[in-house]
Amino acid sequence: MAKNEMLPGxxxxxxxxxxxxxxxxGYAIAQRIHTLSRELLQVEEGSLYPALQRMLLxxxxxxxxxxxxxxxxxxFYKLTAEGRRRLQSEIEDFDRIxxxxxxxxxxx
Amino acid sequence: MAKNEMLPGxxxxxxxxxxxxxxxxGYAIAQRIHTLSRELLQVEEGSLYPALQRMLLxxxxxxxxxxxxxxxxxxFYKLTAEGRRRLQSEIEDFDRIxxxxxxxxxxx
DNA sequence: AATCTATGCGTTGAAAGACTAGGCTTAGGC
DNA sequence: GCCTAAGCCTAGTCTTTCAACGCATAGATT
Numbered sequence: 450m451a452k453n454e455m456l457p458g459x460x461x462x463x464x465x466x467x468x469x470x471x472x473x474x475g476y477a478i479a480q481r482i483h484t485l486s487r488e489l490l491q492v493e494e495g496s497l498y499p500a501l502q503r504m505l506l507x508x509x510x511x512x513x514x515x516x517x518x519x520x521x522x523x524x525f526y527k528l529t530a531e532g533r534r535r536l537q538s539e540i541e542d543f544d545r546i547x548x549x550x551x552x553x554x555x556x557x
Numbered sequence: 558m559a560k561n562e563m564l565p566g567x568x569x570x571x572x573x574x575x576x577x578x579x580x581x582x583g584y585a586i587a588q589r590i591h592t593l594s595r596e597l598l599q600v601e602e603g604s605l606y607p608a609l610q611r612m613l614l615x616x617x618x619x620x621x622x623x624x625x626x627x628x629x630x631x632x633f634y635k636l637t638a639e640g641r642r643r644l645q646s647e648i649e650d651f652d653r654i655x656x657x658x659x660x661x662x663x664x665x
Numbered sequence: 666a667a668t669c670t671a672t673g674c675g676t677t678g679a680a681a682g683a684c685t686a687g688g689c690t691t692a693g694g695c
Numbered sequence: 696g697c698c699t700a701a702g703c704c705t706a707g708t709c710t711t712t713c714a715a716c717g718c719a720t721a722g723a724t725t
Contacts, residue, residue: 456654457565457682457711463661476673485664489657495713498675503711520721521673540662546564547655549597553571554648556593565682565711584702604683606704611682628692629701 455490460500461509462543463490465528465536468510474523475501501526509535563598568608569617570651571598573636573644576618582631583609609634617643 455463467473467481478501479492504510509532517523528536563571575581575589586609587600612618617640625631636644 454650454654455712456567456651456658459564459658460712463658466662474673475675482661485661486657487660489653490661493713494673494675495677495715496711499711499713502675517673519672522720523673542562543564545597546562549594550564550567550571552595553590553593553598554574563683568683582702583704601684602702602704603685603687607682610704625702627701630691631702 455492455496459543460492460496461504462536462539463492464497464500464504465509465532465539468526468528468532469536472513472525472527474515474517474525476523477517478526504532507535508532563600563604567651568600568604569612570644570647571600572605572608572612573617573640573647576634576636576640577644580621580633580635582623582625582633584631585625586634612640615643616640 463482464478467478467485473481475497479494479497482490482492501510501512505512508529510526511529513525513527515523515525571590572586575586575593581589583605587602587605590598590600609618609620613620616637618634619637621633621635623631623633
């Protein structure tokens with residue numbers, strides 16, 4: 450958990466969240482997380498693509514090849530119904546655990 | 558990250574924080590995290606003791622055998638100077654990353 | 666035409682961390 | 696004498712993240 454890293458266990462939640470407004474391609478997911486977080490978060494490609502594979506296998510996202518705005522062959526990822534449910538449940542889990550952490554950190 | 562779990566990467570921060578007020582023994586660390594978090598967090602022994610070993614190796618804590626209030630042989634853990642520094646740096650990292658996560662989650 | 670750069674998809678292997686499932690000891694109560 | 700709870704710990708497994716690669720191509724530069 451150093452300078453420009455991720456909090457382990459939160460990557461899929463972030464990806465699902467970024468996919469929520471609509472389909473985008475893999476590379477753009479990482480960029481979007483980076484800019485939305487004001488450069489605080491940085492998703493490495495070696496983390497991103499394996500995560501997307503896992504999410505495909507679990508049926509949280511669907512993928513479709515297409516052409517980007519920059520005229521390149523890209524893979525668009527899109528939330529499934531199950532992915533939307535999963536996002537909600539990950540948000541709940543995260544919030545609950547975060548409350549627990551903050552309780553300990555403030556009152557210990 | 559299911560029902561009663563931890564957020565990976567935050568365990569050492571929680572332990573260091575619980576040790577901050579003064580030395581306590583291992584078993585009590587887990588209990589303290591559990592009650593302080595209002596039962597939201599649950600540290601398994603299989604996570605706790607290996608974490609304490611790592612922290613010993615890295616010099617963040619010292620250990621000393623003693624007798625508990627309940628008259629049992631226990632191992633008291635105590636923050637070192639380096640452990641205190643480490644706690645601060647883990648808090649900073651966590652806060653920064655958390656801000657990044659919340660930015661993405663709210664604005665995606 | 667050839668080269669370079671940025672974009673874009675991916676894998677592999679290593680490392681770290683958390684959990685399951687066990688084992689061991691002993692104090693105090695029955 | 697036995698049981699339960701407190702308390703310490705390890706071994707093995709699983710999951711996740713990351714560094715370090717490889718590959719292709721569009722557009723710009725030379």
